[in-house]
Amino acid sequence: MDHLLGNIGWNKVGLDExxxxxxxxxxxxxLGGIGKEYAVDCVLQLVNQHYKRIPILVNFGGGHCLQSK
Known part of the structure; x- marks a missing residue:
């Protein structure tokens, strides 16, 4: 595992013009996390359209959101 640590970190990503x-x-x-978070946001919006801000936990296996009253 130690040999993989050199490949972790946003600071190692560069931008070439x-x-x-x-x-x-x-x-x-x-980029899978971006898709999960988008899906969680969509579900939360859908629930809020049909119910008045109920407490809910939306969990998509790592992408999650907790909303309280």
Whole structure:
């Protein structure tokens, strides 16, 4: 696991004016969390359209939101 720590951290992501996002070799950028958070926000909006701000926990396996009254 220690050999993977060199590939963790937003500060290692660069921006190239021609190529765009630049990552170190063997580093990957995962965007799945963005999709989960968007889905959680959509569910919360849908619930709020049908019910007046009820307490709810929306959890999509890592993407979650807790709303109280």
């Amino acid at each position: 021609i190529k765009g996002i630049k990552l170190p070799p063997s580093m990957e950028l995962g």
